[in-house]
Amino acid sequence: MPELPEVETIARGVHQRLSGDRIVMAWFGSHREPFKTPPARQAKGLEGRAILSVHRTGKHLVCELGPGLPNAQGTTSQTAEKLISRDKKRQGTTSVVPKVQQGKCGALAPVERSSAQWIVHLGMTGRLLVTTPDAPLAPHTHARLSLASGRELRFVDPRRFGRLEWRELGRTPAFQAAGIDPLTIASEKFYRLFHRPHTPIKAALLNQKLLSGVGNIYADESLFRSGIRPRRLSGRLTRAELEALRLALRQVLEDAIRLGGSSVSDYVDADGVRGFFQLEHCVYLRTGLPCRRCQTPIRRIELAGRGTHYCPRCQH
DNA sequence: CATGTTTCCTGACAGC
DNA sequence: TGCTGTCAGGAAACAT
Numbered sequence: 001m002p003e004l005p006e007v008e009t010i011a012r013g014v015h016q017r018l019s020g021d022r023i024v025m026a027w028f029g030s031h032r033e034p035f036k037t038p039p040a041r042q043a044k045g046l047e048g049r050a051i052l053s054v055h056r057t058g059k060h061l062v063c064e065l066g067p068g069l070p071n072a073q074g075t076t077s078q079t080a081e082k083l084i085s086r087d088k089k090r091q092g093t094t095s096v097v098p099k100v101q102q103g104k105c106g107a108l109a110p111v112e113r114s115s116a117q118w119i120v121h122l123g124m125t126g127r128l129l130v131t132t133p134d135a136p137l138a139p140h141t142h143a144r145l146s147l148a149s150g151r152e153l154r155f156v157d158p159r160r161f162g163r164l165e166w167r168e169l170g171r172t173p174a175f176q177a178a179g180i181d182p183l184t185i186a187s188e189k190f191y192r193l194f195h196r197p198h199t200p201i202k203a204a205l206l207n208q209k210l211l212s213g214v215g216n217i218y219a220d221e222s223l224f225r226s227g228i229r230p231r232r233l234s235g236r237l238t239r240a241e242l243e244a245l246r247l248a249l250r251q252v253l254e255d256a257i258r259l260g261g262s263s264v265s266d267y268v269d270a271d272g273v274r275g276f277f278q279l280e281h282c283v284y285l286r287t288g289l290p291c292r293r294c295q296t297p298i299r300r301i302e303l304a305g306r307g308t309h310y311c312p313r314c315q316h
Numbered sequence: 317c318a319t320g321t322t323t324c325c326t327g328a329c330a331g332c
Numbered sequence: 333t334g335c336t337g338t339c340a341g342g343a344a345a346c347a348t
Contacts, residue, residue, distance in 0.1 A: 001341065059342080124341055125326080140326085159325045161342060198319070208343075216341070305321070306341065 001264065002122040004182065004213030005256035006275065008056045010128055013270030014063075014153070015054035017130050022050045022148040023065075029142050034123070034157060036165035045116060045166045046145060052112055058177035058212025060121050061128065064114035116168050119175050123161025129154045130270050177212035182249050185211065190246045197235035201245070203304040204234040214249065217262055217284045220309050222249035224283045229315045230301070230308050255280065283309040 002010070026046040028039035035042065050066035120128060129138075131152050143155035143164060155164065167175060180189065193210050194201070204210055205219040214222075223230050225248035228241055237245070256262060261275030264285065269275070282292050287300040287309060296313040 003342095121342085123325095123343085157325095158327065159341085161325070163343090196318090203319085206342085304319095307339090 001124050001215060001217070002126065002261070003059060003215035003218055004056070004253055005218070005277065006261035006269075007059050007061060007122065007213070008257050009261045009269050009275065010122075011054050011056040011061050014061070014128060014130065017151075017270065018051045018147065018153060019053050020051070021151075023047055023145050024148050025146045027144040027146075029144070034126075034142060034160050034162045034164055036119075036163045037167075039164075042118070042164060042166040045168060046118060049116060050112070051147075052114055056213075057175060058179065058181070058208065059215070060119055060175065060177070062175055063118040063120070065116040065118060066112045067115045114169060114174075116166070117175055119163075119165040119167065120155065121163040121165075123157060123159065123163065125159040126155065126157040126162030128270060129156065129272060178209045179207070179212040180210070182211045182213055182246075183253060185246065187243055187246060191239055191242050194234040194237070194242055194245075197233060199234050200231050200303060201228060201234040201237060202230035202306075202308060205249075206304060206306070213253075216306050216308075217264070217281070218249065218252055218256070220284045221252045221282060224309075224311060224315060225252055227315050230303055230310055283311060285309065 023046045026043040028035070028043055045068075046065070048068035052064040052066050054061060054063050056062070120126070122128070127138075131154055133146060133150065133152050135152075138154070138156045140158040140160075141154055141156045142160075142162075145153040147153065155162070165175075167173075180193070185193070194204055196204055199207075202219050202223060205214050205222070206216070220230070222245060226241065226244040228237065228245060234242075256275075256277040259276040259280065260269060260273065262277040262281065262284075263274035264278050283298050285307075286298045288297050290296065291298055291311040291314060294311065294313045296311055298309055299312050301308050301310075
């Protein structure tokens with residue numbers, strides 16, 4: 001299931017391959033979920049747009065899109081053309097705004113300001129794949145974006161817990177995560193955030209309004225690495241314990257990103273490649289197996305409706 | 317208000 | 333073999 005490290009891996013892969021490309025045509029194959037914005041409106045909005053960049057916010061993938069300009073082949077669809085002319089009339093100022101980006105080596109590159117966003121949440125089983133147009137179509141493919149480069153970006157999601165959302169900036173505010181990014185949260189902020197007297201620490205870790213990006217795997221793994229039992233009430237943890245947890249969480253997420261994420265269930269990155277962090281798991285899905293640190297069998301309980309794994313000897 | 321519970325959805329797998 | 337039942341879970345909706 002894609003959590004922060006998996007989404008980060010996919011975002012980097014898609015960004016590397018697709019930034020600078022342009023969406024020629026958008027196809028949406030299902031009329032029900034997973035659409036947060038009606039599919040027809042998403043298709044209209046996406047066609048003709050340049051992909052400026054792709055990045056991760058919490059567990060969401062955000063594609064920053066340029067204004068809808070005619071594509072290289074001159075095959076811009078009617079819907080896209082309508083959108084372009086309307087945009088030009090409405091607000092010429094936000095169309096192309098040349099900006100200067102200060103690179104690390106002092107290089108200057110013109111940067112277009114994003115005028116729209118396509119936001120992808122992968123849910124449990126969502127996959128975002130860069131393919132050739134003739135690649136066999138996986139079952140449960142809900143979206144196909146054909147690109148000026150001749151490739152396709154596909155969204156596949158068997159369980160349909162994923163969500164696709166379209167935002168036209170100016171009309172709608174830019175996407176923001178509800179909580180704070182666990183990779184960058186400061187010590188004091190983390191301490192105050194988790195000072196909740198009635199919430200088990202694991203439930204708090206999973207709450208996306210507090211931190212954005214932690215799911216079941218990395219909640220269990222960070223609690224093991226900091227030696228804290230999942231049922232402990234977060235407000236009763238000491239300052240030292242919460243600091244240990246913050247550092248363990250950051251480390252486990254960074255390690256996982258380095259290994260391309262955890263491939264449990266059927267997670268793959270934008271090229272269909274599996275991650276390797278599942279080999280480093282200490283407790284997640286290791287019920288009954290000996291603890292890597294003390295050999296005590298890993299215990300499984302249910303907490304906040306989720307399978308929860310911990311070592312009864314290493315975690316207090 | 318802050319927690320806990322249910323719901324959505326399909327594939328994988330166990331057991332008969 | 334093929335059927336049924338159970339389980340997995342992110343986050344919204346609903347209940348306590």
